[in-house]
Amino acid sequence: MDVQTIAKEILVAVGGVENITHLEHCSTRLRLSLVDSKKVNKEALKKIPEVLGVNQTAQTQIIIGNSVIEVYNALEKLLAGKIAVDSKTEKQSLIAIVLDFVISIFQPLIPAIAGGGILKSLLMLLNLIGILSKTTQTYQIMNFIGDAPLRFLPILVAVTTANKLKVNPLVALSAVAALLTPDLSAMLLSGAKFFGIALQNINYSYQVFPAILCVLCYAQLETFFTKITPKVIRSFFVPMLSLMLVVPFTLIVLGPIGFIFGQGFAAAIMFVFAKVGWIAVAILAACLPFMVVTGMHKAMIPYVITSLGETGKEAIYNAASLAHNISEAGACFAVMFRTKDKTLRATALSAGISALFGITEPAIYGITILHKRVLYGVMIGSFIGGASLGLMAVEAYVAVGPGLASLSMFISETLPKNLMYAVIGLIISFIASFISVFLLWKEPVSEENFIENNEEVVNLVAPLAGRVIPLANVSDDVFSKKMLGDGIAIEPSKGELYAPIDGEIEMIYNTKHALGMRSVEGIEILFHIGIDTVNLKGEFFEVLVSEHQKVVKGDLLVRFDLEKIKAAGFDTTTMIVVTNPRHVKIALNQKTEVVQNDYLMHIEGVV
Numbered sequence: 001m002d003v004q005t006i007a008k009e010i011l012v013a014v015g016g017v018e019n020i021t022h023l024e025h026c027s028t029r030l031r032l033s034l035v036d037s038k039k040v041n042k043e044a045l046k047k048i049p050e051v052l053g054v055n056q057t058a059q060t061q062i063i064i065g066n067s068v069i070e071v072y073n074a075l076e077k078l079l080a081g082k083i084a085v086d087s088k089t090e091k092q093s094l095i096a097i098v099l100d101f102v103i104s105i106f107q108p109l110i111p112a113i114a115g116g117g118i119l120k121s122l123l124m125l126l127n128l129i130g131i132l133s134k135t136t137q138t139y140q141i142m143n144f145i146g147d148a149p150l151r152f153l154p155i156l157v158a159v160t161t162a163n164k165l166k167v168n169p170l171v172a173l174s175a176v177a178a179l180l181t182p183d184l185s186a187m188l189l190s191g192a193k194f195f196g197i198a199l200q201n202i203n204y205s206y207q208v209f210p211a212i213l214c215v216l217c218y219a220q221l222e223t224f225f226t227k228i229t230p231k232v233i234r235s236f237f238v239p240m241l242s243l244m245l246v247v248p249f250t251l252i253v254l255g256p257i258g259f260i261f262g263q264g265f266a267a268a269i270m271f272v273f274a275k276v277g278w279i280a281v282a283i284l285a286a287c288l289p290f291m292v293v294t295g296m297h298k299a300m301i302p303y304v305i306t307s308l309g310e311t312g313k314e315a316i317y318n319a320a321s322l323a324h325n326i327s328e329a330g331a332c333f334a335v336m337f338r339t340k341d342k343t344l345r346a347t348a349l350s351a352g353i354s355a356l357f358g359i360t361e362p363a364i365y366g367i368t369i370l371h372k373r374v375l376y377g378v379m380i381g382s383f384i385g386g387a388s389l390g391l392m393a394v395e396a397y398v399a400v401g402p403g404l405a406s407l408s409m410f411i412s413e414t415l416p417k418n419l420m421y422a423v424i425g426l427i428i429s430f431i432a433s434f435i436s437v438f439l440l441w442k443e444p445v446s447e448e449n450f451i452e453n454n455e456e457v458v459n460l461v462a463p464l465a466g467r468v469i470p471l472a473n474v475s476d477d478v479f480s481k482k483m484l485g486d487g488i489a490i491e492p493s494k495g496e497l498y499a500p501i502d503g504e505i506e507m508i509y510n511t512k513h514a515l516g517m518r519s520v521e522g523i524e525i526l527f528h529i530g531i532d533t534v535n536l537k538g539e540f541f542e543v544l545v546s547e548h549q550k551v552v553k554g555d556l557l558v559r560f561d562l563e564k565i566k567a568a569g570f571d572t573t574t575m576i577v578v579t580n581p582r583h584v585k586i587a588l589n590q591k592t593e594v595v596q597n598d599y600l601m602h603i604e605g606v607v
Helices: 003-013 042-046 068-079 094-128 137-151 153-165 169-180 182-190 209-228 231-294 296-311 317-338 342-356 361-368 372-391 404-410 418-440 447-453 562-567
Strands: 020-025 029-034 053-056 060-063 456-461 466-470 486-492 496-498 503-508 514-519 524-531 541-543 556-560 571-580 585-588 599-606
Touching: 003 042, 003 068, 020 068, 020 094, 029 068, 029 094, 042 053, 094 137, 094 153, 094 296, 094 404, 137 153, 153 169, 153 209, 169 182, 169 209, 169 231, 209 231, 231 296, 231 317, 231 361, 231 372, 296 317, 317 342, 317 361, 317 372, 317 418, 342 361, 361 372, 372 418, 404 418, 486 524, 486 599, 524 556, 562 571
Parallel strands: none
Antiparallel strands: 020 029, 029 060, 053 060, 456 599, 466 486, 486 571, 496 556, 503 514, 514 524, 524 571, 541 556, 585 599
């Protein structure tokens, strides 16, 4: 299928041109802001050959993989001049709005920052091996080029912020550029005043937050002046008044606020790293498979860019990302050696090579999430690799996906062993993950053979009352894609969860919104009350059992305040998922409404 056809099918599946308000891409994903995300046809998207997966958080993310740029370009041509700029977007939570705003500003910066950073690191490498001395003008000119994206980061941020706010990007750029003019910088250095008000001496190069605040203020001024200005003079009068007001206000108020926030933000991160750096790197690395699946890893971009702009280095996320990326590769190669499935072996080889070069989506969606034991192995390898990188205090100097091709991002003139430590951490991550998955791997058994040799049938009753929903219709990809296993969902009418079968409570989440049990037949069942209710941190939930407690069918396990959870803005749909054994046949009740203790489903092929 050619990219033009793919783009057209994607456009139809996301609700058409009129449903799109913003389009961008990262290294593997299309990222769209939509008028109404409910119009997205996920099933249609998943049937498109180039689409690896779909996530909907603050933005709708369509995982494409290595051909994302070609698909993006084709889609952009279809949207040219047609995006619904004036459409009202759907009502979102404050967190979703902020996350969408932050990602839209920082994500487009990555190619320029990564390109410049890699150029600088390659120059350092050439200097180290004696090919190009840093004293030559050639080196210095090339170094200026590499440094330009970070030095003039405020201008880049001005453009992306203006694009997100849909205001004139060139006027926004001009406002921020005024802060960087050499004459103004010299005046601030010697003690400048504006109408008698002393201006703080701030070097706005490399700064992010003053530029964002400046453009936010400019956007309000542009909107206001556009409304009250006659059309005949609007083209020059609105920019003139906006610039005349926003630049001094930024110099007096917004600039110092943004500067102090940026300094404090970077200092807080470095303080955490100084106290528990290696633990933070290890835990973050182990959590990255879940963060990548949900797209939440992009929320780390502001920190990375701010840290690079403020200090010239970053010591947590890139190290964790290196450990995770290489662990995905190690896991895939372990699967390739262990599996007898030729198709899976080919997928593992391709995904493993991709992960070695920093692109992990093929590995995560094609291997890791589909096989629980591989996920465990990746987390083990990531944790061990992340801990080793954290203990060696490996620093990164470029905002780019860490992998074999981008190892120069760890070259440092002041820390000559930094690159060597990064390579050591890479090797540790690969070996730890490879060994873990190699030992944990269990060849999937075909459903037909499993059921043929295991004829026992087990019935489960409804653990709560409410409306029955197919798992595929749940608005959470982890469940709707059956990444954890097959099952059913219920939209509860009463806040009580009961045991659907005799067994033992194996696990209770700290946030009380989910628990797991094992039946006496050995069936592992996960109960997950609500979507994203982990964010409630246990509020409105009362767990009435404890881990390792024996329960019988009909025992009350959890009480939860249904109305308060809904009032807090959360979907209360509860998932009942058979996580093990994975290869069984599940027959579901065809009722659309059930009461507690009604027959819900039976499971065939249980050992």
